[in-house]
Amino acid sequence: MKLVYIGTYPPRECGIGIFTQDLYQAMVADPDKEKADTLPAENPVEGFVVAMNDHDLEYAYPEEVKVVIRQEQQRDYLKAVKYINLSGAELCILEHEFGIFGGQNGMYILPLLHRLEIPLIVTLHTILEKPSYNEKAVLEQICKMAYKIVVMSHKAIEFLHSIYDVDPGKIELIEHGVPDIQYDQEQSKKAFKLEKKKFLLTFGIISRNKGIETVIKALPKVIEKHPDVVYMVLGKTHPNVLHHSGEEYRNFLHLLVKTLHLQEHVIFLNEFIDQNELFRYLAASDIYITPYLNEAQITSGTLSYAVGVGSAVISTPYWHATELLAEGRGRLFGFNDSVALSTILLELLDDPEALKKIRKKARDYGKTITWSKSGDKYVALARAVCRDKPEVVSRPETLIDPLMLPPFSLDHIRRLTDDTGIIQHAKFGIPNLKEGYCLDDNARALLMVLMDYRQTKNKIALSLAPIYLSYIHFMQNEDGTFRNFLSFSRQFLDEVGSEDSFGRTIWALGYLLGNAPNDAYYQTGKLVFFDALPNFEKIQSIRGIANTMLGISYYLTSNPSDESMVETLRNLAHKLVNHYGANRTEDWKWFEPLLAYDNGILPLALLHAAEILPEERIREVALESMDFLTKTTLHDGYLSIIGNENWYQKEGERSQFAQQPIDALAMILMYQQAFHLTKDKEYLSKLFSCFMWFLGENDLRMSLFDFETKGCCDGFESNGINRNQGAESSLAYLISYLIVLQAFEEFEEKQLVKTTGQGR
Structure with a gap:
């Protein structure tokens, strides 16, 4: 078997x-x-x-x-x-x-x-x-x-x-x-030089819910009568606690020990020891204590070990302890009740025979639960x-298969990034320092690393975030607008950047405010975002409007009660809807008389707005324009992007070449939000088809992803791939990659709701 x-x-x-x-x-x-x-x-x-x-x-x-x-x-x-x-x-x-x-x-x-x-x-x-x-x-x-x-x-x-x-x-x-490991108490005490001490022990991963302070507060009264008592806290701090709070709790315990003048009676052993050593400590202990702060613990391995080795256990009455210590196998005291604990400790330390009885009952029971x-x-x-031989019903494969994706890598992004920001262009896979930096790409880079850290907890991504955020802050003007271009020698190359670059920056900042990894980043992002706020409704470019709407929408996910910002979103959404109404005909359902670049961003913005604003017209325009774009660019099973040579004029010929990755990214984002809004899984199929554009499912049947450099080529022309791998294209690929993973997770969550029959 x-x-x-x-x-x-x-x-x-x-x-x-x-x-x-x-x-x-x-x-x-x-x-x-x-x-x-x-x-x-x-x-x-x-x-x-x-x-x-x-x-x-x-x-x-x-x-x-x-x-x-x-x-x-x-x-x-x-x-x-x-x-x-x-x-x-x-x-x-x-x-x-x-x-x-x-x-x-x-x-x-x-x-x-x-x-x-x-x-x-x-x-x-x-x-x-x-x-x-x-x-x-x-x-x-x-x-x-x-x-x-x-x-x-x-x-x-x-x-x-x-x-x-x-x-x-x-x-x-x-x-x-419980491991069948037995040590003699006297010999174990001698090994640890505790033969003249009354040894109390708590072990396990350390965190605030373990209630160790309850024991420490109980000790002064016990030590008055038994000055030979020593209490050991054996174990490391929980790694999640370390990650978020460092050694705050352990430091608090040390300070409490010092305040109560217990330095000679409390030992902290900050180690994760092997089982043999652990059982030697358990054998040496006179009393083992689990002082957890609430009842919600259904299983405790540390408690099982203590009972299994035959320790005299005192515990708070959490669920597992109530069962395991029944029938005289241990003693219970109330949560946070250091007075009750000191009373029980004194009773047992004053009565060695009572201790022996508890130990014997625990040891006898422990023999029945050995491994x-x-x-x-x-x-x-x-x-x-x-x-x-139960029948196993395998669920059909999802419409998204993450195993078809190459491994995710930030290698090329790290190559393009220095301590100022991300270099905007590259010669093949090598940064082109002559071209310097731009706001657009640093905003995209901030968005990408925040998405990466949120989904994968990638520490490299988190370390890059302040570089891109500081670039954005550096490029902001006093009136809240932004410069765009900066030379490699850190000279400003413009006074005010494009409305597109403004909108992309607001998008990244809004995402930061909705998904901040820590408070420092949140506060900086909030400062820049609200300094830019007076310019939101001044924007005339429809793509600048759309990008700004995305930033507002992400901000509102964590601040839904900001009515002023909701109203700003509504005003911007109406601008897009009005553009649509002015240009729409029966055979041209679009916002302007041509399909140009970054087209999917326009329906995408309205799809986000439709999630927040209860206006059917916004939803109708979002879905209708998305369907038009789908029929124009997604056919024969793959994405054929509008080329930027001449774009696609109404009643004209569409350009096939100079296809660029940002258009694929916009389509992927659009279908993800459409699935999120409608729960129609067909949008996942379209999303994945659009992603495969990067990997060869395109008009040239050539992959834009470079498996050697881990960068993405800048697009393709009639004569083949543009092998330069600048920031815009590589970031578009990586954001698209993360969206695929996110959409896969959302699909699994939808399946979970479906199979459990529960709604939110």
Whole structure:
């Protein structure tokens, strides 16, 4: 029987990873061990691991890890499921925790599970009593796809049935396994030089919800009577906490210790130690404490370990603790109640026999939940599922296939970027410094890196953002308008840039205000955006108007109550609608008497406005003009862009050549927003067809993407590809790429709503 396990995995420092490794080792046949009792020789268990990576970190995984998924990279999930389906595996075991999978509430795992061609068992490590809409929908969908669901407490069964409507017949209770590692307490204390101390211990990943301050506040009263007490906090700060808040919580605890004069009694060991060392500390402890701040914890691996090794445990009454410490296996105290904790500590430290009784009951229970026993239960469950041979219904492939895309890379953008901004032109793949910088491209670059960071948490993208934002700020005039061009020697080359460049800048700034990665960027963007505001309604260029509308629309996603800005959007939308009315005829449904450049941006702006403004006329014009543009440029299964040699005059001949990437980008954005607005999946098919223009599905059947430089060529002429790879074309390609991934995610979310039968 061949199994595949999906979860985090050591050496990544993660509790789920340790669980996955323990489970793998408890189930998979080891030729050096006798397992004849549970594993018939003719059908041993074998398997491999698909490991989840956090962001762009790399680990030296052991040989059982065959595939690695980067958490925020959608393509990795699809590549992994293809590998699994071709591997000969008979069953998949998924370790589910919301935080280890990418996308909103871990949604990226769903496309992988939808495409599995083998039965699924899922172990749920978190089950929320009050989930958000998406949290509930994601978990319900996983439970529907799973043939069996493993939980570790009775409370979890209750929640799955009452909150998530899961059939109890699907659910199996297998308690959290515990390594069968035993150390003598006296020898362990001696090893740590604690033989003359009363040793209290808390271990695990550190974050504010762990309530360690409750223990520290309880210590002064205890130490008055037992001055030999030492309390150790063993564990690293949670990586997400480090990312957002640094060591704020740990510093707070250190300050609290100092304020209460407990420096001689509290030890912080900021390490992620191996199991053998951990169990030695557990054996040495007189009392183990889990002081979590609320009841919403359905499973605790640290608590299971402490009980399994026979520790005397004191805990707050969170769900798992209430079950595991029942029948005298531990003591409970109230949340945030340091007085009650100090009372229990004094009772137990004053009564060694009571401590011994608790330890014995915990140790006896621990013998029933060793990994060898839990592993046998998982093996029996896996064999039963395989014997049942459940039918697996694979969902049809989506209209978007991210695996057809080359790997995403910022190599060429980094090559074009210096400490001033992004160079606007290139000779082939080399920056052309003679041409200097322009506002348009730095605005596009800011938009692209913000999109990249929002979707993939790419730190390189985040590091580039302030360069482009500072260029925009530098180019702003006192009246809020912007210069456009800057020489390589940093000399201004114009007084006021085009309305198009103004609009593109507002677009990027509006996106920043709706998706700011931190407050510093938000405040700078807000300053520039509102300094430019007096010029919004002065714009006459319809593309400048459209780009500005996009910026306003993104701003309003996070500031919907700004009525003044809503009114500005309405006024600009009416300008576009009026242009449309003045030029539309039965056979020419467009905003001007020609199709020129960046055409899709005009319907796109109205599609965004239609989402905010309840005016049917805006929606009608958006969809009608989009349909006209579609019939003109998207036929025979591929995109044929209006060339900018002579463009396409009404009642004239359309130009085929000098096709440019910004037009493909506008079409892709237009169809994404059309799908978002209408939920018509046909727009996804069109979106993907437009993206494939970059990769050879075009009039010349030649790829504009350069697989060597990772840049995009500037377009194509009648005699072939323009091999220069400037900022505009490469940024158009990369933004388009990110839109494809975003549209794929939105489609998966739509499928989630459809299959769960829930609406927002």
